[in-house]
Every structure is written in C-alpha cells, then in structure tokens.
Amino acid sequence: MLTGIEQDALRRALEIAADPAVPLGPNPRVGCVLLSPAGVFLAEGHHRGAGTAHAEADALDRATAPLSGATAVVTLEPCAHVGRTGPCADALIAAGISRVIIARRDPNPVATGGLERLRTAGVDVELAVPEHLAAAAAELNRGWEHGLRHQRPLVTAKLALTLDGRAAAADGTSRWITGPAARAEVHAMRTTCDVVLVGAGTARLDAPTLTARRHDGTLHPRQPVRAAMGTGAVPELPSPEGAGEAFTLRTHDPSDALAALFERGLRHVLLEGGPTLAAAFLRAGCIDELIVHLAPTLLGAGPPGLADLGITTIADRLDLDLVDVAPLPPDLRLTLRPRTA
Amino acid sequence: MLTGIEQDALRRALEIAADPAVPLGPNPRVGCVLLSPAGVFLAEGHHRGAGTAHAEADALDRATAPLSGATAVVTLEPCAHVGRTGPCADALIAAGISRVIIARRDPNPVATGGLERLRTAGVDVELAVPEHLAAAAAELNRGWEHGLRHQRPLVTAKLALTLDGRAAAADGTSRWITGPAARAEVHAMRTTCDVVLVGAGTARLDAPTLTARRHDGTLHPRQPVRAAMGTGAVPELPSPEGAGEAFTLRTHDPSDALAALFERGLRHVLLEGGPTLAAAFLRAGCIDELIVHLAPTLLGAGPPGLADLGITTIADRLDLDLVDVAPLPPDLRLTLRPRTA
Secondary structure, three states: OOOHHHHHHHHHHHHHHOOOOOOOOOOOOOEEEEEOOOOOEEEEEEOOOOOOOOHHHHHHHHOOOOOOOOEEEEOOOOOOOOOOOOOHHHHHHHHOOOEEEEOOOOOOOOOOOHHHHHHHOOOEEEOOOOHHHHHHHHHHOHHHHHHHHHOOOEEEEEEEEEOOOEOOOOOOOOOOOOOHHHHHHHHHHHHHOOEEEEEHHHHHHHOOOOOOEOOOOOEOOOOOEEEEEOOOOOOOOOOOOOOOOEEEEOOOOHHHHHHHHHHOOOOEEEEEEOHHHHHHHHHOOOOOEEEEEEEOEEOOOOOEOOOOOOOOOHHHOEEEEEEEEEEEOOEEEEEEEEOOO | OOOHHHHHHHHHHHHHHOOOOOOOOOOOOOEEEEEOOOOOEEEEEEOOOOOOOOHHHHHHHHOOOOOOOOEEEEOOOOOOOOOOOOOHHHHHHHHOOOEEEEOOOOOOOOOOOHHHHHHHOOOEEEOOOOHHHHHHHHHHOHHHHHHHHHOOOEEEEEEEEEOOOEOOOOOOOOOOOOOHHHHHHHHHHHHHOOEEEEEHHHHHHHOOOOOOEOOOOOEOOOOOEEEEEOOOOOOOOOOOOOOOOEEEEOOOOHHHHHHHHHHOOOOEEEEEEOHHHHHHHHHOOOOOEEEEEEEOEEOOOOOEOOOOOOOOOHHHOEEEEEEEEEEEOOEEEEEEEEOOO
C-alpha cells in the first residue's frame, strides 16, 4: 500500500518520465522521486534517452540531503545489469535507500532482477501500486515493451470513417470528415508514437506533413519520425521547419517495413493511411490496435476507408475485439484489436 | 410527488397499457390503476384498441369497492371529449375520484382538456411523475404522438453495418454480420412498430418474413403489419402462420408510401432495408430515427449498407446527431437523428 504522499510522488515520477524532450525508441522512459523517511521530497530524476543516466542515478545525483532510510518511487523496476550505466538497484542500496516503490516490472530479460537484488539487500519493495498509476506506467513504454516481446514495433492504425465507411466524398474531398476533437487527438497520437507511416498514395495525394501540432497550430516539442512506403514513385514528404526526420521505405511488404523501422530503433508505428496501406497491414496480421474515428455522417458514395482485404464471403470476415468506445464529440472513438487465435 | 405505492401503481399501469394483445396504430395505449385513500389496490384497466372502453372506464367498471376519495393513476391524461366513449375526466369525477396522477399530457388537440376539467371539479391532479416513468409513458405512444403532430408515421430505419460500412460480403452473403443480441433486438423492435417496410430488392433477394420472433423461435404475440414497396416487380412477402398482414405499396416515393401507411392507421414504420430504400428515405428527409447495429468486423469489399445519396462533395454530407451509444455485445447500437435545420 502506498501513502498519499507516495502516490503523489509516483504521479510526479510519471509526469517527468513523459518529458516531451526525451526521444522515444529503443530506451524506456523512466522517472524517479526520492522521499525522506518523513515523506519530504528530496530529489527527482528521469532518463533522457540512450547514453544518458538512468532515472535512479539522475535522482541520486541531484539529492543533497543524506538518503539513509529514504524511499525511492520509480515508474519501472530498477535495472540489475551493467549496460552503459551501472545497475540502479545497487546504486539505490549503496545510497542507503530502505524502501522502493515500483510501478511496473521490467519485461526486459537482460535488465530484470533488480527487485530480487533489492529484497536480498533488505530493502522493502512495494509493488501494490493503485491500478490507474500502474496502467499509466505501462502506457509510458508500450512500444518499447512490445519490441522486447515481439522483436517488431507496436502498430496502431488510425482510420477516420463516416458511418457508412467512407473516407472521402465522391469528388475526393475529405476535409473534414471528423470534428476538431478527433483531429486534435490525431496530433496527440503523433506525439506518443515513434514514427508515422503512410502509403505512396497518401504521400502523393495529400502531401501530408504528419507533424504533431497543438490547437494553436504550433509544433509540439516531440515530433515523430515520418515515413512513406512503396516500390513505385513515392514523393518525399514535405518537411516544414521543426518536423521530424522523413524517409522512404522501398517496399510494399508490411513485415519488411516493420523490420526496417525496428532496425532504426523505432518501437511504435502510427499508420495513418491510406485505405490500401491499412488493408495491406491487416491482411499481413501486422496491426496490433485499430483506432477508428467514426463520424456520425453519411455520404452514400465515395472512396471506402478500407481497401480490399481479399475477403469474398461473410464467413471469412475479419473480426475485431472492441475494447473501448469513447465520445469525441461529435464523433466517436472506437478502439479495436484484431482477434488473436 | 408520488408515494411509493403510487409509483408502483404507475409501473403497473404502464405494464398493462403495453399489453401485447392490444394493436398499435391510431389509438393510444393507456393503462389505469385505482387506489383507495389508504393506498389499497382497487382495480385496474387498459385500453384495448379502437371501439373498446378507455382505460379509465375499464378500471371504473371493474372496481367493486366504493371509489369516493380514491386515486386514479393513469399513463395518459384522461380525455375530455365524447368520441366512441364518453369523456373519461367526467367519469372519474362522477365516480368520486379525488386524486388523479397523470404520467403524460394528451397531445391530441381534440381530446385535451381533461386536466382542466378535473381541476375545476376540485380533483387533486398530480403531474410530477418520476422522470423515467414519464419517459416510459411517452415511449408507449411514440408513433401515435408523432402522427398527431406531423400527420405522417414516425419512421425508424435500421441498418446492420460492418465497421467499414458493408451490408454483405462480395459474394452477397450477410448471415450474420451482427451477433445474436443485435438480431434479437431487431425482433423486439418489430413488436414496437406498426409496420415493417422493405424495398423491392430486399423482398426479392431475401424473401423475409419480417415476423417478430422470440429467442426460442416462437412468434411474439404482437406481429407487425408487413409491406414491400416499389413500382416494378415486387414479390409478395412470405406469410407463415401467425405473421401480420402483408401488402405492396405501388410507389417508389417515400412520402407517398408514408401517406398510404398513415391512411391505413399505421403510425410507426420500421424501415428494414435495403440500402436503396434507406437512401431514398434519407434523401426525402423521411427518416426520424436511425438505428445502426455496428459490427466490429471488416470485409474490405461487398455491397455498401447505404446506396447513393446524390452527395458528391464533403460539404454536402448528411450530418446526424448521435443521441445514444449502447453495447449489444459483440456489436454496438448507435441511435442517430437527422439534424433538423
């Protein structure tokens, strides 16, 4: 059980871990807050990407008061391995920390063992974190964890559809099918993924910048890498100042594309279109999560939001699990996951 | 304010008003419960369709104890006009009723005035009914009230769609896009409307019986009238034993069809398909409510659930108000209303 002060400290650790200046990719985002035995704030630290200090080391380094008997509140289990930095579990023990609160176990088989090392040293390790805080800690590093488990990036596909499944009107116009809330959410989604991927058709027709912008049009401090894929003519994505790096993947095969992105250290792909790319990834079983922004509007004609899946009869339909429905007035957000056999 | 006993009596009045043996159509469904001054149940009655006693008269007739000082709990304002039966307000007054609880005012300009008549006679009239019971009283006679206000039937359209807007797979198969809960709801909807209407294409391709069946396959006691419309060859709908009357409307014009149905005394139309009929009614502005059973499944190809609306550009899209979202696992029910200018 956590005290109210410890819960506040964990909320703060989650907040600093999510620092938008920290790149995503092959390193986890981690935050750490140190509290005195009486619950007084002593120091905080967070990881800032490959080659920089781990969150625990960062916090220990910033602390000025003695740490004997202090509590460390961390968003991820302290590591037990010597990588570019020493094992954090040992550093906490050496500093005299007597209680460690861990919001999320480390799924990395190379780094795990910190918990056991702490317990062996007599440190009181607390894992019973309130569910919503544990969920936030898991959410921080979804792509990173997926990469550890599956050796390929997590893929979230986003579709904006009318109620009758159209992505545009008969003349090709599509601005805007969804309302401001759904469009703002797309920009927010771009800040939580490593790379936004589009097909050659979308790159050609829409010439999208795929930047993450705030309501006022300014750029968010974290910008995703941007990629277009295809084997034919793929135009370069426009690159306004401040946009993330852009490149082209010379393949039409989803698995090849994901392998190339993983190789570059990218761990969470946001698939933004168009209908052909989404269909290719669905057919290849390469979509982990589908976000549909469903607009309560009808067109009756126009390009469908999803291209041919090679399905000819109802028994072969592609069933999904509907895991969440939320209002994004006037639209609806549906979160779905392909059913795993 | 109603006492707990009076609320129970109103729930009972609503229950008997909804007697499935009572036809829908041009007469409202009404229930009445009589309580002694001490709150003891004395009698109940309900209206059983054109030419039969009103609910109040039916209850008064069944009461054996003296009614002086008694309370009448009614789902609809007692009438003040002499139609096929006398004014119910007068009958309640003559019987010595001293309190009348009314769940819903009578929107019929010919029949209204009962409330004033009761108050003039010194009867305590209570309209402050709990919201959910007032809503149930309104729901009982939706079609009838709509007919009084608009001189045409209420039209509810039902669509079963995949997430990508398909009504069937490429080979035409569509059984089943939605799950058992959504399909059971369609049968329940058939019991609450006066007539189920389909287009010539659906009559030809599906030969639907359009009966209302229970989970076990048996017929519900109330069966809707069934109609198919079109100017070409419209096959007769199959008529298994116990099914409602079936007929053909020789028009392709939604307004003409609705006028003909209204003329027959039908007040609530359930539009069940297909895509062409739904589109024609939407284009004509003849749909009051759209129920979409959205299945979390993808087809990528196949006939769309809605035919051409004559919309060519995004600015002309047909926006709807999403008024309710409810789970019908594994599907979702969306309730929408066309936006009125």
